[in-house]
Amino acid sequence: xxxxxxRDTLISADENRAMFDRIAKNYDAANRAISLGMDRxxxxxxxxxxxxxxxxxxxxxxxxTGDLVLELLEQSPSVQVDGIDLSERMLDIAKTxxxxxxxxxxxxxxxxDATALPMRDACYDGIISGFCVRNIERRRKALxxxxxxxxxxxxxxxxxxxxxxxxxxxxxYKIYTPFIPLMGALxxxxxxxxxxxxxxxxxxxxxxxxxxxxxxxxxRVERCPLLLGAICIFSAERTF
Ligand SMILES: C[S@@+](CC[C@H](N)C(=O)[O-])C[C@H]1O[C@@H](n2cnc3c(N)ncnc32)[C@H](O)[C@@H]1O
Numbered sequence: 001x002x003x004x005x006x007r008d009t010l011i012s013a014d015e016n017r018a019m020f021d022r023i024a025k026n027y028d029a030a031n032r033a034i035s036l037g038m039d040r041x042x043x044x045x046x047x048x049x050x051x052x053x054x055x056x057x058x059x060x061x062x063x064x065t066g067d068l069v070l071e072l073l074e075q076s077p078s079v080q081v082d083g084i085d086l087s088e089r090m091l092d093i094a095k096t097x098x099x100x101x102x103x104x105x106x107x108x109x110x111x112x113d114a115t116a117l118p119m120r121d122a123c124y125d126g127i128i129s130g131f132c133v134r135n136i137e138r139r140r141k142a143l144x145x146x147x148x149x150x151x152x153x154x155x156x157x158x159x160x161x162x163x164x165x166x167x168x169x170x171x172x173y174k175i176y177t178p179f180i181p182l183m184g185a186l187x188x189x190x191x192x193x194x195x196x197x198x199x200x201x202x203x204x205x206x207x208x209x210x211x212x213x214x215x216x217x218x219x220r221v222e223r224c225p226l227l228l229g230a231i232c233i234f235s236a237e238r239t240f
Contacts, residue, residue, distance in 0.1 A: 052079050066094025091110070115141040122148075222234070
């Protein structure tokens with residue numbers, strides 16, 4: 001956590017938005033390379049945990065270049081999805097990808113802040129968010145907003161990279177992660193991908209993330225660890 005202000009992140013929301021605007025063009029390719037192609041599988045699993053219902057309305061928070069939205073529509077073509085993000089460059093790419101896939105009518109991408117959602121209460125059947133919560137300046141505020149716009153009985157799914165807890169997995173993490181900024185440099189930004197590594201190490205342990213979900217009103221909070229605990233799918237529900 002940042003000690004010099006009351007924000008939860010190492011950099012401000014404005015710095016974060018500028019960083020994603022800067023790397024938007026190479027984001028997908030960098031993601032594939034750094035995750036060794038596993039990110040698609042993680043998103044697929046996250047959408048399976050969400051369990052979209054036919055005809056439902058869903059929200060993707062910090063949609064970035066829209067991969068979770070596309071996965072949602074792949075698994076459940078009759079849903080309607082809103083994808084929000086602070087970075088207009090990331091949203092531009094998401095819009096292009098959705099229209100190239102011919103799913104533009106099922107999705108609406110627009111600029112909005114997770115900590116001040118411009119939607120009415122209880123309007124979504126489910127909410128998903130991939131690799132975004134770690135980047136949100138005030139995470140409890142965002143979770144409270146997600147709880148507000150979720151219908152009673154609806155499910156929230158958060159896919160995140162977390163600092164592994166088991167010693168031997170942490171050993172592997174420590175060997176691999178110094179290469180992340182170097183790979184980032186190949187995709188145009190050493191500093192953005194150094195931030196990725198630092199933000200993972202700064203992010204709360206998964207037990208604390210669960211506590212945060214409970215404190216903001218969610219129930220039935222569960223964790224599904226992937227990649228030996230270096231990736232985690234958190235799921236939770238809004239009670240009836
Ligand atoms: C690492 S990217 C993840 C993109 C995408 N969800 C994925 O799975 O690849 C994180 C995204 O969260 C967005 N973001 C960060 N803080 C946000 C906020 N407060 N509200 C909305 N989006 C935010 C960033 O602009 C960025 O596009």
